[in-house]
Amino acid sequence: MEVRVLTGPALDAALEDVAALRIAVFRDWPYLYEGALDYERRYLDSYRTSPGAVVVGAFDGPRLVGAATGTPLEDHAEDFAAPFALTGLPLETVFYCAESVLLPEYRGRGLGHAFFDAREAHARALGRRFSAFCAVIRPADHPLRPATYRPLDAFWRKRGYAPLPGVIAHFRWTDVGAAGETAKPLQFWGRKL
Numbered sequence: 001m002e003v004r005v006l007t008g009p010a011l012d013a014a015l016e017d018v019a020a021l022r023i024a025v026f027r028d029w030p031y032l033y034e035g036a037l038d039y040e041r042r043y044l045d046s047y048r049t050s051p052g053a054v055v056v057g058a059f060d061g062p063r064l065v066g067a068a069t070g071t072p073l074e075d076h077a078e079d080f081a082a083p084f085a086l087t088g089l090p091l092e093t094v095f096y097c098a099e100s101v102l103l104p105e106y107r108g109r110g111l112g113h114a115f116f117d118a119r120e121a122h123a124r125a126l127g128r129r130f131s132a133f134c135a136v137i138r139p140a141d142h143p144l145r146p147a148t149y150r151p152l153d154a155f156w157r158k159r160g161y162a163p164l165p166g167v168i169a170h171f172r173w174t175d176v177g178a179a180g181e182t183a184k185p186l187q188f189w190g191r192k193l
Helices: 008-026 037-049 078-086 111-125 153-158
Strands: 002-006 054-060 063-072 094-102 130-136 162-174 181-192
Touching (some): 002 008, 002 111, 008 037, 008 054, 008 063, 008 094, 037 063, 054 111, 063 111, 111 130
Parallel strands (some): 094 130
Antiparallel strands (some): 063 094, 130 181, 162 181
16 A cells, blocks of 8 residues: 655546546445536546645555545635635635545555645645535434444544534535435534644
8 A cells, every 4th residue: 555645747647536436435425425427527627727736645556545635725616615704714724625535445544544644734835724624414313324334523533623613515416316416514624734
């Protein structure tokens, strides 16, 4: 296993594999995302155009088996920045840690920490003073929630993150097996760097 920080052309070359990982990993609970490659390509374009973007890749030989992405918050979709109006934080101080996707057979090896360490170091190098991400909110009694599911809250808190009160975004996607898109709330978490 090797973890590599990708920017510029190396980042661009990895985005197709990142798209495939997002579709595979986010299909599971709690996202239940019925992904589409065309959407993924459009979504990931923001990483091509942001000079501050990063992909942290976990490689098993030449194969990308996990990835974590991030950009300066103002370089990401407007919808991600809007909820931050409640915080009083200047957007140009916030680094957005977007997806962390890792195939199930590679979990439990410390790669989640490596993903955050690399993104936070990248954010500091850009002069960012705050790191944030968001996670979907699903009801505890959702019929598709696996009995064995363990939320990642303890992991995030151990890294110094906490939910940002009232900072919630809403995004639409199609759940697995659903006929169309519905809006989902996503709670932002953050920490000082």
